[in-house]
Amino acid sequence: MSDAVDENTLTMLKEVMEDDFGKLIDAYLDDCSRKMPQLPLLLESRDFEQLRRMAHSLKGASSNFGAHALTELCLQIELAAKAGEETGLEALVRAAGAEQQRVADALAAHR
Amino acid sequence: MDSQQPLRILIADDTDSDRLILESIVRREGHVPVSVADGRQAVEAFLEQRPDLVLMDALMPVMDGFEAAELIKARAGDELVPIIFLTSLSDTESLVRCLEAGGDDFISKPYNRVILQAKIKAFMRMRDMHRVVQQQRDQISLHNRQLLQEQEVAKKVFDNIAHTGCLDAPNVKYRLSPLAIFNGDVIVAAIRPSGSMMVLLGDFTGHGLPAAVGAMPLANCFYGMVKKGFAMVDILREINQKLKQTLPLGVFCCATMVELNFNSHRARIWNGGLPDCVLYRQRDGSLQPFRSSHLPLGILDDSAFKDDCLHVDMALGDKIYLWSDGIIEARNKSGEMFGEERLLEIFREANDGEAIFHRILDAVDTYCGGERNDDLSLIELTMTEQASVVSPREEPREHRYSGLQEWALSLRLEPSTLRLFDPLPLLLSILVEVPGLSSYSGRLYTLLAELYTNALEHGVLQLDSSLKGTSAGFAEYYRQRQQRLAELAAGHVDIRLRHKLLGNGGELTIIVEDSGPGFDYLQLRPLCPGADQFSGRGLGLIRQLSHAVEYRGNGSEVEVVFQWDAND
Numbered sequence: 001m002s003d004a005v006d007e008n009t010l011t012m013l014k015e016v017m018e019d020d021f022g023k024l025i026d027a028y029l030d031d032c033s034r035k036m037p038q039l040p041l042l043l044e045s046r047d048f049e050q051l052r053r054m055a056h057s058l059k060g061a062s063s064n065f066g067a068h069a070l071t072e073l074c075l076q077i078e079l080a081a082k083a084g085e086e087t088g089l090e091a092l093v094r095a096a097g098a099e100q101q102r103v104a105d106a107l108a109a110h111r
Numbered sequence: 112m113d114s115q116q117p118l119r120i121l122i123a124d125d126t127d128s129d130r131l132i133l134e135s136i137v138r139r140e141g142h143v144p145v146s147v148a149d150g151r152q153a154v155e156a157f158l159e160q161r162p163d164l165v166l167m168d169a170l171m172p173v174m175d176g177f178e179a180a181e182l183i184k185a186r187a188g189d190e191l192v193p194i195i196f197l198t199s200l201s202d203t204e205s206l207v208r209c210l211e212a213g214g215d216d217f218i219s220k221p222y223n224r225v226i227l228q229a230k231i232k233a234f235m236r237m238r239d240m241h242r243v244v245q246q247q248r249d250q251i252s253l254h255n256r257q258l259l260q261e262q263e264v265a266k267k268v269f270d271n272i273a274h275t276g277c278l279d280a281p282n283v284k285y286r287l288s289p290l291a292i293f294n295g296d297v298i299v300a301a302i303r304p305s306g307s308m309m310v311l312l313g314d315f316t317g318h319g320l321p322a323a324v325g326a327m328p329l330a331n332c333f334y335g336m337v338k339k340g341f342a343m344v345d346i347l348r349e350i351n352q353k354l355k356q357t358l359p360l361g362v363f364c365c366a367t368m369v370e371l372n373f374n375s376h377r378a379r380i381w382n383g384g385l386p387d388c389v390l391y392r393q394r395d396g397s398l399q400p401f402r403s404s405h406l407p408l409g410i411l412d413d414s415a416f417k418d419d420c421l422h423v424d425m426a427l428g429d430k431i432y433l434w435s436d437g438i439i440e441a442r443n444k445s446g447e448m449f450g451e452e453r454l455l456e457i458f459r460e461a462n463d464g465e466a467i468f469h470r471i472l473d474a475v476d477t478y479c480g481g482e483r484n485d486d487l488s489l490i491e492l493t494m495t496e497q498a499s500v501v502s503p504r505e506e507p508r509e510h511r512y513s514g515l516q517e518w519a520l521s522l523r524l525e526p527s528t529l530r531l532f533d534p535l536p537l538l539l540s541i542l543v544e545v546p547g548l549s550s551y552s553g554r555l556y557t558l559l560a561e562l563y564t565n566a567l568e569h570g571v572l573q574l575d576s577s578l579k580g581t582s583a584g585f586a587e588y589y590r591q592r593q594q595r596l597a598e599l600a601a602g603h604v605d606i607r608l609r610h611k612l613l614g615n616g617g618e619l620t621i622i623v624e625d626s627g628p629g630f631d632y633l634q635l636r637p638l639c640p641g642a643d644q645f646s647g648r649g650l651g652l653i654r655q656l657s658h659a660v661e662y663r664g665n666g667s668e669v670e671v672v673f674q675w676d677a678n679d
Contacts, residue, residue, distance in 0.1 A: 012224070016132065016136055017131070017135050018135075020135060023131065027131055028128035030127070056170060057125070057170070060126065061126045063220045064222060066221070
């Protein structure tokens with residue numbers, strides 16, 4: 001079993017969502033697939049404000065699924081973007097992309 | 112509103128998955144979610160759907176949560192619409208922005224169902240409480256409006272009763288706030304048929320309507336009885352008894368009553384519970400205080416009530432001052448009271464009595480920093496000649512087409528009644544029921560008083576009027592009168608009244624017959640009118656006031672005819 005998402009959190013979420021749990025996962029993954037590819041582009045164009053907002057939004061959404069590692073990576077991107085610290089941002093964005101893929105795989109198993 | 116009722120909850124969040132989770136939680140709690148994806152939609156949805164609670168994401172496209180929250184709070188007005196910010200913001204600065212925008216609370220991601228549920232419940236309780244407070248506030252302001260309207264009505268009713276008096280007589284100065292009745296202060300003044308003036312200053316306990324209700328029976332009683340010629344002690348007793356019967360325990364009336372007799376230049380004073388009233392003598396500027404020596408009106412039963420009055424001789428121009436404790440207790444800005452000492456100082460410094468009244472008012476107003484004092488009642492009564500006091504104003508005819516017209520009555524007073532009862536007010540109260548005749552009540556009172564006194568004292572009691580020639584004899588006369596009255600076993604006085612209509616007025620025939628031995632009335636005829644002023648049977652006065660006087664039989668029966676004309 002993957003450690004990309006916290007099982008306890010997902011169980012609780014399932015309980016809250018009942019039949020809509022699948023719809024919820026779809027919504028989250030759609031959101032991610034729209035936002036994640038934008039992160040490297042925003043970094044390239046040095047739009048740190050938009051980058052910060054995007055990371056903030058992904059962080060909040062991911063936290064609801066117990067995707068702790070991804071949430072933490074998004075937080076790091078948000079803080080660095082806010083501070084305008086370019087160093088390391090590229091590595092963070094790349095790591096977030098890879099982690100998001102792991103999260104997507106783990107969630108797909110729960111559908 | 113019942114907290115169990117489903118609520119409409121607005122959810123504003125641009126992330127689809129976050130919104131879905133919140134919708135699910137809200138729905139599972141039995142409420143109705145309304146979802147939007149940005150701030151502008153949130154404001155629109157708020158205006159259209161009027162949600163009970165708003166869950167608002169801070170960072171959203173188009174319009175962020177801060178701006179949307181401010182707009183919603185502004186449009187909500189008096190209504191309490193709690194806004195809970197959905198945020199993973201953790202820095203203090205952002206949280207402060209949420210609060211400044213009108214946020215009431217925060218909830219952070221990941222969303223926890225239990226926490227959200229607790230917050231929804233807490234805010235609903237708060238909102239219910241807010242509604243109750245607002246309802247109560249509206250109710251209080253409504254009640255206050257009603258109260259003021261009711262007071263206005265009560266004041267009008269009271270003014271109709273109270274202002275039938277003679278407060279506008281030239282020898283009376285007074286100050287009374289227009290709403291004084293609601294401070295419990297009341298002033299009534301009227302002129303008796305005999306011509307003397309009765310004034311009462313009352314101060315009821317309490318404030319507002321409870322203080323005002325007692326003023327109605329008091330004024331009614333006072334004016335009714337003064338007009339009919341009752342004596343001061345009877346009026347005091349009646350008011351006391353009426354207040355005692357009608358007012359609840361603990362509500363009573365401190366009062367001072369004064370009767371000014373303009374013929375004898377004497378005053379009679381009764382003070383029950385008010386501050387000292389004072390007599391200011393114009394001649395030497397001296398002051399004589401009259402301390403309260405009785406309990407206020409409305410406390411004691413009639414049997415325990417004390418009606419003894421102080422008598423004082425006055426010269427023309429001497430003045431009596433009455434005040435309630437409003438003057439003494441008037442406070443300056445630092446809360447100190449004006450006090451009795453400052454008040455008396457004004458009298459001591461005065462060179463001219465005419466200035467005192469306004470000096471007192473000015474001094475109190477100045478002391479209070481120029482602020483109008485609503486709780487201040489003051490009366491000045493000056494001793495003058497009878498003629499300068501206006502005669503009792505013609506009452507507006509209360510019942511034009513009703514009342515006694517043509518009638519006759521016969522009244523026999525037996526010893527037990529003769530001993531204790533003064534029949535004059537009773538008779539006068541009947542006579543004033545004849546429309547138009549009430550304006551002659553002064554003359555009628557005097558006529559009846561003379562006739563009745565003759566019948567009782569010279570007829571039934573057989574007192575010798577020549578005794579009254581000296582002042583020692585005068586006292587002896589009254590001693591004998593009292594003794595014979597107390598020992599009276601047999602005898603009576605018959606009073607017969609008959610009234611018929613005549614022209615624009617009428618003719619009243621008064622027959623008074625006593626059980627005495629009579630007298631030689633033929634011998635009295637040659638006497639000139641002035642000769643029987645102090646003794647004899649006051650015949651001169653009777654002749655002066657009536658149109659015909661006739662003694663009959665042995666002299667123990669007399670018939671007097673009084674004609675009146677409504678156009679006179």
